[in-house]
Amino acid sequence: MSAAEQPYHHGSLRQVLLARAESTLERDGVDGLSLRQLAREAGVSHAAPSKHFRDRQALLDALAESGFRRLTAALECAVDQAEPHARARFAALADAYVTFALAHRELLALMYGNKHAPGAASQVVEAGHTSMDLTVRIVTEAQAAGDIGPGDASRIALVAFATFHGIATLAAGGMLDDAPVDEVVTAASDTFWRGLARA
Numbered sequence: 001m002s003a004a005e006q007p008y009h010h011g012s013l014r015q016v017l018l019a020r021a022e023s024t025l026e027r028d029g030v031d032g033l034s035l036r037q038l039a040r041e042a043g044v045s046h047a048a049p050s051k052h053f054r055d056r057q058a059l060l061d062a063l064a065e066s067g068f069r070r071l072t073a074a075l076e077c078a079v080d081q082a083e084p085h086a087r088a089r090f091a092a093l094a095d096a097y098v099t100f101a102l103a104h105r106e107l108l109a110l111m112y113g114n115k116h117a118p119g120a121a122s123q124v125v126e127a128g129h130t131s132m133d134l135t136v137r138i139v140t141e142a143q144a145a146g147d148i149g150p151g152d153a154s155r156i157a158l159v160a161f162a163t164f165h166g167i168a169t170l171a172a173g174g175m176l177d178d179a180p181v182d183e184v185v186t187a188a189s190d191t192f193w194r195g196l197a198r199a
Helices: 013-028 035-042 056-081 086-103 105-115 122-144 153-172 181-196
Strands: none
Touching: 013 035, 013 056, 013 105, 035 056, 056 086, 056 105, 056 122, 086 105, 086 122, 086 153, 086 181, 105 122, 122 153, 153 181
């Protein structure tokens, strides 16, 4: 089958390229990504990817945006399946975040790197806000229910994200002194929540 006859031209080439790009990213890091190489792997002409990504940066931005949207979906799923009270939903969100971070280490680094880069693409920034918005919503609802004390919900959510991102980073680097990561996440969730609870 020739490149022109490959079945990726039925609207799926973009998804195929993104999937292959993510696999390459996780295996070889961001420096290993090349549009030409992805085209070869997908069995299409070297010019075909340009129909979906004008350049390598556009590919990286699309990967980052997709990553944030998948992260948010994972967090929303975890929250929806948790017991219907704020503390359980917060703990589920924390666990889902660390699980995603450890499963997609290179992708997560790309996501945040692209989001905070000078001149970051608007779609990446917007997608990056959605997971934080979910955390803010959980905090705000807990405050409204009287489960935790007052305070800046956005700042509380940011500190929570920093806490669990830090745990994931330490776990990825083998720096938790053999402590099971799920136990560390649970302990951090409990400690964080106690600190927020009303006196």
